[in-house]
Amino acid sequence: MPMMKWRCNFLKKYDVETTISYPKKGAMGKTGTWRVFKPILDKKKCVKCLRCWIYCPEATVIRNKDDSVDIDYEYCKGCGICANVCKVKAITLEREGEIK
Amino acid sequence: MTSVMIDTGNYIAAKAAVMCKPEVVAAYPITPQTTLVEGIANYLASGEFKGEYICVESEHSAMAACIGASSTGVRTFTGTSSHGLLLMHEMLHWAALARLPIVMCNINRVIGPGWNIWSDENDSISQRDTGWIQFYCSSNQEIFDTTIQSFKIAEHEKVQLPVMISYNAFILSHTSMPVYIPDQKEIDSFLPKRKPKWKLDVDNPITFGNIILPPAYEKVRKDMQESQEFAKKLIPNISKEWKKSFGRYHGDLLEYYRCDDAEYILLSMGAIGAESKVAIDNLRKEGVKIGLARVRCFRPFPQEEILKLSKKADLIVIDRNISVGMEGAVFTEIKAALYGKSDAKVNGFIAGLGGKDVTFADIEKMCKKVVSGKAKHLEWFGLEGV
Numbered sequence: 001m002p003m004m005k006w007r008c009n010f011l012k013k014y015d016v017e018t019t020i021s022y023p024k025k026g027a028m029g030k031t032g033t034w035r036v037f038k039p040i041l042d043k044k045k046c047v048k049c050l051r052c053w054i055y056c057p058e059a060t061v062i063r064n065k066d067d068s069v070d071i072d073y074e075y076c077k078g079c080g081i082c083a084n085v086c087k088v089k090a091i092t093l094e095r096e097g098e099i100k
Numbered sequence: 101m102t103s104v105m106i107d108t109g110n111y112i113a114a115k116a117a118v119m120c121k122p123e124v125v126a127a128y129p130i131t132p133q134t135t136l137v138e139g140i141a142n143y144l145a146s147g148e149f150k151g152e153y154i155c156v157e158s159e160h161s162a163m164a165a166c167i168g169a170s171s172t173g174v175r176t177f178t179g180t181s182s183h184g185l186l187l188m189h190e191m192l193h194w195a196a197l198a199r200l201p202i203v204m205c206n207i208n209r210v211i212g213p214g215w216n217i218w219s220d221e222n223d224s225i226s227q228r229d230t231g232w233i234q235f236y237c238s239s240n241q242e243i244f245d246t247t248i249q250s251f252k253i254a255e256h257e258k259v260q261l262p263v264m265i266s267y268n269a270f271i272l273s274h275t276s277m278p279v280y281i282p283d284q285k286e287i288d289s290f291l292p293k294r295k296p297k298w299k300l301d302v303d304n305p306i307t308f309g310n311i312i313l314p315p316a317y318e319k320v321r322k323d324m325q326e327s328q329e330f331a332k333k334l335i336p337n338i339s340k341e342w343k344k345s346f347g348r349y350h351g352d353l354l355e356y357y358r359c360d361d362a363e364y365i366l367l368s369m370g371a372i373g374a375e376s377k378v379a380i381d382n383l384r385k386e387g388v389k390i391g392l393a394r395v396r397c398f399r400p401f402p403q404e405e406i407l408k409l410s411k412k413a414d415l416i417v418i419d420r421n422i423s424v425g426m427e428g429a430v431f432t433e434i435k436a437a438l439y440g441k442s443d444a445k446v447n448g449f450i451a452g453l454g455g456k457d458v459t460f461a462d463i464e465k466m467c468k469k470v471v472s473g474k475a476k477h478l479e480w481f482g483l484e485g486v
Contacts, residue, residue, distance in 0.1 A: 011316055012306070014297035015257040016199050017323035021307045028311055 026075065031058070035078030037093040039071055045090035052082035052091060102346075105281050109272035112240045112279050113179065113205045113265075114139025116247035118149045119287045120203075123174035126154035126165035131217050132269040133181040133207045159184035163191035163202075170200040171308065173299030175251060178202065181269065182209035182223045189227065195262045196231025196324065198308065201254030201294070202262040203247065208236075208370065208420075209269040210454055218455020219268040221370065221421040225398075225429045227264070231324050233331055234399040237267040238374035240277040242350045248291055249338050255294050258330045268371040269455065282346055290345055328400040335397060351394065353402035358384060359391030365409050366467060367434060368418040369395045372451070372458050376418075379463035388471055395430060403437035410444035416470050418463070418481075420452040427478050451481035 012020045021027055048067040060076040061069050071082075083091040105115065113136050117125070127137040143149035152169075156162045159180050170176040180188060185206050195202050206224050210216040224234060233253065237243045243265065250263040267273060298306065312320065336352035343349040357377050359365060368376050373394035383390045393409055395402070409415065419428025426432060431448035438444060447470045452458040462481060469475040 011312065011320075012298070014260075016260045016297075016327055017320045018199055018298065019197065019309050019312060019320060020298060021310045023305055023307050027307065 031077050032074045037078040038096050039082050039091050042090045045088050051085045055081050055085045103281050104278050106276050106278045108274050108276050109240045109243050110136040111139045112244050116244045117177045118143045120251050122177040123151045124169035124176045126162045127178045128156050128159050128162045130181050130184040132273045133179050136179040159187040163188040166202045167195050170202050171300040173296035175294045176202045179205040181207040185223045192230040199260040203250045204264050206264050206266045207269050207273045208266050219271050224266045225421040233263040235265045236369040241279045243267050244279050259327050271371040332400040351396045353397040354405050355394040355396050357392040362391035362413045363389040365413040366392045366416045375460050376463050378460035401433050406437045410438050410442040414445040417448045418451050447475045448478045449481045
């Protein structure tokens with residue numbers, strides 16, 4: 001498993017092996033692979049209220065300069081909070097790998 | 101200048117802890133440890149203890165507070181006993197895996213039900229696999245000296261593991277003995293301020309206890325084992341350094357007493373270890389070639405030394421604990437140390453559970469039964485009759 005090898009090198013050694021790591025983007029690996037439901041944003045419906053950006057617990061809703069948003073699917077775990085807080089129902093959840 | 105303080109094991113431990121200048125003490129009172137935390141509180145009131153004293157709502161919180169404090173790089177101390185130690189169990193594992201050099205006194209007390217506050221080692225023995233270094237003391241002087249030595253061992257860059265110092269409820273915790281107390285300056289030069297290799301620092305953020313996948317976790321565990329193995333070599337050096345600085349010596353991992361020409365060697369821990377010396381003297385007078393190896397350090401376990409002893413003598417083990425479904429914990433460990441490498445006979449006794457007194461006369465009886473060849477592999481002293 002290549003990801004596991006990478007994690008070994010990630011831990012810090014201070015004379016002894018510790019469980020300490022440095023915080024950085026993707027410290028836990030590409031968590032987007034954990035996702036079961038994928039949030040799909042309909043930009044036509046979006047009113048740029050930024051509620052999804054505020055509520056996303058993983059900071060995977062990206063705020064653009066004009067306050068429009070995008071979703072970082074590499075790290076979005078698919079919790080669905082963004083869809084739940086969206087007042088105009090601009091975000092819907094789709095099951096990953098679902099064939100339409 | 102060295103002074104003499106006549107006081108109970110708990111007050112002596114409080115004095116030792118304060119002289120190590122911990123910056124944080126977090127503790128919850130429990131019989132028979134209560135006077136230890138009371139002692140530290142007194143030093144806080146008098147100004148002799150200048151650290152932070154955190155009163156917590158449980159032992160689980162006490163250890164959690166120690167973990168948090170120790171993570172910031174400061175010296176941290178606590179004390180507990182029996183059910184308090186058991187409530188800490190989860191946090192004990194955490195402290196060791198997080199490689200935090202916390203030092204704790206544990207006063208060996210019976211576990212309930214059958215509510216009982218007396219001496220029994222089952223509380224700390226059942227924390228055997230938490231990764232803590234474990235000492236068992238046999239006198240108040242040894243409690244004082246071991247507490248100070250323990251910080252030096254725990255904080256060593258190649259160890260970075262917590263240390264538990266156990267001593268018997270009431271027999272030591274509430275019994276006054278004269279203890280030599282060195283000058284604070286001498287303690288300071290033996291034990292300088294902790295120099296952490298890493299710490300919780302908001303200006304230089306690090307992540308504690310992030311997810312670790314299997315191979316990395318295994319590496320962390322193996323490294324703990326290597327640190328315990330290193331401690332096996334370090335502890336005798338610390339004992340020698342202490343002897344050189346203060347003139348006192350309580351043994352390394354084991355304390356040997358009249359072992360040189362012994363045909364039988366008795367192994368025991370804690371206060372029974374001290375009592376055993378009297379029994380050894382009496383048996384020697386009667387012509388029995390017997391010596392004592394008091395197990396001072398249970399983790400790391402002195403396998404090599406015990407194997408060496410077994411080349412010249414048969415072994416007798418007294419356990420004040422029982423791993424129910426097996427036998428006394430020390431008895432098991434000793435036989436494991438000998439496996440395939442020694443033909444020595446090993447006899448085990450369970451004695452003094454529930455705080456039952458174990459006198460030198462009792463110890464003599466147990467030894468004589470082994471010498472006469474009448475002892476079974478494992479006996480319960482005073483129940484089956486010796």
